[in-house]
Amino acid sequence: MYRTLIALMCALYGSFAMAQATDPNLGRNLAAACAICHGTNGVNAGGLPHLAGLPREYIAQQLRDFRDGKRPATIMHQISKGYTESQIEALAAFFAAQPTR
Amino acid sequence: MSHPMNRREILKLIAAGAASTTLASCASTPEARKPLARVIVIGGGYGGATAARYLRLWGGNHIEVYLIERNTNFISCPLSNLVLGGSRQIDDLTMNYAKLRELGVIVLNDEVVSIDASKKRISLKKIADLDYDRLIVSPGIELMHEQITGYSAEAQKRVLHAWKAGPETVALREQLTSMRDGGVYVLSIPKAPYRCPPGPYERASQVAHYFKQAKPRSKVLVLDANEDIVSKKGLFLSAWNDLYKGILQYVPNQEVRELDAMTGTVKTEFDTHKGDVLNVLPPMRAGNLARDAKLITHNNRWCDVDWLSMESTAAKGIHVLGDATLAAPAMPKSASMANNHAKIAAAAILAQVLGEAPNPQPVIANTCYSYVSDSEAVHVTSVHRYDAEKKTLLTVPGSGGVSSARSALEKAYADAWARNIWSDTLG
Ligand SMILES: Cc1cc2nc3c(=O)[nH]c(=O)nc-3n(C[C@H](O)[C@H](O)[C@H](O)COP(=O)(O)OP(=O)(O)OC[C@H]3O[C@@H](n4cnc5c(N)ncnc54)[C@H](O)[C@@H]3O)c2cc1C
Numbered sequence: 001m002y003r004t005l006i007a008l009m010c011a012l013y014g015s016f017a018m019a020q021a022t023d024p025n026l027g028r029n030l031a032a033a034c035a036i037c038h039g040t041n042g043v044n045a046g047g048l049p050h051l052a053g054l055p056r057e058y059i060a061q062q063l064r065d066f067r068d069g070k071r072p073a074t075i076m077h078q079i080s081k082g083y084t085e086s087q088i089e090a091l092a093a094f095f096a097a098q099p100t101r
Numbered sequence: 102m103s104h105p106m107n108r109r110e111i112l113k114l115i116a117a118g119a120a121s122t123t124l125a126s127c128a129s130t131p132e133a134r135k136p137l138a139r140v141i142v143i144g145g146g147y148g149g150a151t152a153a154r155y156l157r158l159w160g161g162n163h164i165e166v167y168l169i170e171r172n173t174n175f176i177s178c179p180l181s182n183l184v185l186g187g188s189r190q191i192d193d194l195t196m197n198y199a200k201l202r203e204l205g206v207i208v209l210n211d212e213v214v215s216i217d218a219s220k221k222r223i224s225l226k227k228i229a230d231l232d233y234d235r236l237i238v239s240p241g242i243e244l245m246h247e248q249i250t251g252y253s254a255e256a257q258k259r260v261l262h263a264w265k266a267g268p269e270t271v272a273l274r275e276q277l278t279s280m281r282d283g284g285v286y287v288l289s290i291p292k293a294p295y296r297c298p299p300g301p302y303e304r305a306s307q308v309a310h311y312f313k314q315a316k317p318r319s320k321v322l323v324l325d326a327n328e329d330i331v332s333k334k335g336l337f338l339s340a341w342n343d344l345y346k347g348i349l350q351y352v353p354n355q356e357v358r359e360l361d362a363m364t365g366t367v368k369t370e371f372d373t374h375k376g377d378v379l380n381v382l383p384p385m386r387a388g389n390l391a392r393d394a395k396l397i398t399h400n401n402r403w404c405d406v407d408w409l410s411m412e413s414t415a416a417k418g419i420h421v422l423g424d425a426t427l428a429a430p431a432m433p434k435s436a437s438m439a440n441n442h443a444k445i446a447a448a449a450i451l452a453q454v455l456g457e458a459p460n461p462q463p464v465i466a467n468t469c470y471s472y473v474s475d476s477e478a479v480h481v482t483s484v485h486r487y488d489a490e491k492k493t494l495l496t497v498p499g500s501g502g503v504s505s506a507r508s509a510l511e512k513a514y515a516d517a518w519a520r521n522i523w524s525d526t527l528g
Contacts, residue, residue, distance in 0.1 A: 025452075025457075029460050032441070032448075047514070047516060048514065079468075081501075
């Protein structure tokens, strides 16, 4: 019952807000895996796209497009398939909020 | 370090203001500036250096972080095969710990000789014992030379593994450059699991590339103890077929059991092979420090961990990272993984110290690029998510994969991966 309620709320209000409410470090922890290519907190050290400070919706849309095969890629189509929709939202929100340095 | 009297109060104080993602930017009362815990990290390779850096990035001054490394410099194994191929120099792969020091990590150039888990204390070679609240060990691997008859200390002066980047890498390159044209380079690969599954096939490609340029009558003979190419099979086979036909020969099911350094011979169960340069990779296990601290739980080789925190299943308060761990299913022993393990551990330790809820579902991603020549590369990637039922990290169905084909673009991305993982690990 409780679970269905939560699922419903997630569906209604967007699971990102829920996830954030339960774990303030969710985005940070997920995004840490991207740093080996995109740089710490998305600030790139050279040769790959900078993610820090990009618009949240742009990042989320790119990840969905990679996942759905709409944007050609060498590797991101394979990586983005590893994340749920709410994790994509959390990743996008985290990088969008980072200073571009 | 810890102050049991008022620690709880400090924790409450921090917890109250801990909605922000970086603790460095929250509560800054005088009490809160005192470190809440001392974390000692042993091993300044990919796992350890990343853990030290992220404990400071995420924990700020709340965590006192020591990093203990016996070598003065960090020398990257990734890209070290390019030194053998001739397109990189060892200096390009040699870095230092200056930026970690700037971040407040106390970096000590020393060797840890023992760990006393009950006293939470470590002993070192040069300086006095140190106490810790939490310990992280990322000691890398040990090579099990004793598993191969004749691979004595004396033989190891001639027959190199070069599976820890540094002087051996340079020495092996010298053996290759001074070999006669028409000579044979023998690379033997142990049974999986070993450090860096695609690494030996990348190395074979790099040496073949060098021979093709400089000594076209020479041969690369790959003796694989495994029944097939362990990683990126199709991509390596097509590179070898297109680029190194007649130079590189691959033979599976050839477990080297014996070698003679003087005559340059290796013996497998049924066959004997001769080479001008022998490069024998013995089986591998977790580093001696892990063994001595009784962290090895599996097969006398690897350390089991709780994948939510990287804490050893054998010793409370000690976290194990990187190649030393008993890998989760389909997880390679790679720099990418060691770096990711470190972040799971840093987050878990901070959550514990600050009284926050731990991350219930870590998700990490592996990528290993391999250079098949000086101008093209291929990759393998996978995403691993914690499964609460199975209590381990499992690959996310449908995710991951390998390159569609080798390319110059992926060579550029491989270079970029290296730049970024170096700066993410060392600052
Ligand atoms: C040829 C080659 C190519 C590779 N290519 C890639 C690649 O392209 N991509 C990839 O992801 N991975 C690659 N790898 C794998 C990668 O190097 C390892 O997986 C990674 O180094 C593991 O990190 P670690 O922290 O476990 O160990 P290490 O990086 O080896 O660090 C261990 C450190 O601990 C120190 N240490 C040990 N014991 C003590 C002690 N008692 N006191 C003080 N210090 C101690 C050691 O000196 C060492 O610096 C490659 C490996 C090789 C050999």
